[in-house]
Amino acid sequence: MEDSRLAYRVRTAEVADALALRDAIGSSLAHPDHQGRRESYRGAAARGDILVLERYDRPAHDWQLAGFVECHMRVDDNLSIRDIGTAGDEPQTGVVRYLLDQAFNSFRPAGAQVKIRRDARDWSEIFQAIPGFYLEGEEYRRPHYWAIWRWDRQHAREAERQSPSTTNQQPQRLRPRPPSPPAGGPGSGSSIPGRDTPGPPQRGPRPGGPGRDGGTRPGGPGGPVGNARPRPGGSPRRPNPAKWSP
Numbered sequence: 684m685e686d687s688r689l690a691y692r693v694r695t696a697e698v699a700d701a702l703a704l705r706d707a708i709g710s711s712l713a714h715p716d717h718q719g720r721r722e723s724y725r726g727a728a729a730r731g732d733i734l735v736l737e738r739y740d741r742p743a744h745d746w747q748l749a750g751f752v753e754c755h756m757r758v759d760d761n762l763s764i765r766d767i768g769t770a771g772d773e774p775q776t777g778v779v780r781y782l783l784d785q786a787f788n789s790f791r792p793a794g795a796q797v798k799i800r801r802d803a804r805d806w807s808e809i810f811q812a813i814p815g816f817y818l819e820g821e822e823y824r825r826p827h828y829w830a831i832w833r834w835d836r837q838h839a840r841e842a843e844r845q846s847p848s849t850t851n852q853q854p855q856r857l858r859p860r861p862p863s864p865p866a867g868g869p870g871s872g873s874s875i876p877g878r879d880t881p882g883p884p885q886r887g888p889r890p891g892g893p894g895r896d897g898g899t900r901p902g903g904p905g906g907p908v909g910n911a912r913p914r915p916g917g918s919p920r921r922p923n924p925a926k927w928s929p
Contacts, residue, residue, distance in 0.1 A: 693782070697728060708770060710772060712766050734789070735750070736750045751768050760792055761792055763797075794835045801830050814843060819833040
């Protein structure tokens, strides 16, 4: 983890990180409206409840804080997510997801719970998009309402089973439609079932009457309405009623 070629690293926060966390974190789950900041990270860091994500700044040759997650494993094997923060004024979705993955991989909980202020839409959307999290209920802690989000393995498995069907349907919606024949050209106004692309231009009626093609075919706007052609030196051939009667 100390290799400088790594772009990111995750480690357990120490008490000495408390001041750097307070200076670097601009958006947190506990204070989503930027009206106040957390008083101190010292107590949680001393208990080992904070994981910090650092990125390596190559020009400065130094590690800088990108975010943190504070969580506690309870005796019932449920992970209590108490706070999450990222650098910058708005929560960084990628940083939050990465920190949660690291926390879940470290503790392997049977379930998890996080409380989000009801008016913190950005944070609610992040957890709503994570498979396995669902809204369990609400509680009131003056002066705000808090939404209770819970995660368990059953909901995570159900989300995984539903995701492949959504992925398979996507190419069908994005499949381009075949181009239509040009208006007024050969074969316009007619459709050919079972063909995805327009075929070659129709050559018009064959000699011998309409029987071979099962009836008349339009030849475009202003084209002939039948396949009968005049015979040289005589009247047009008439179909045999006995042969083509249904």
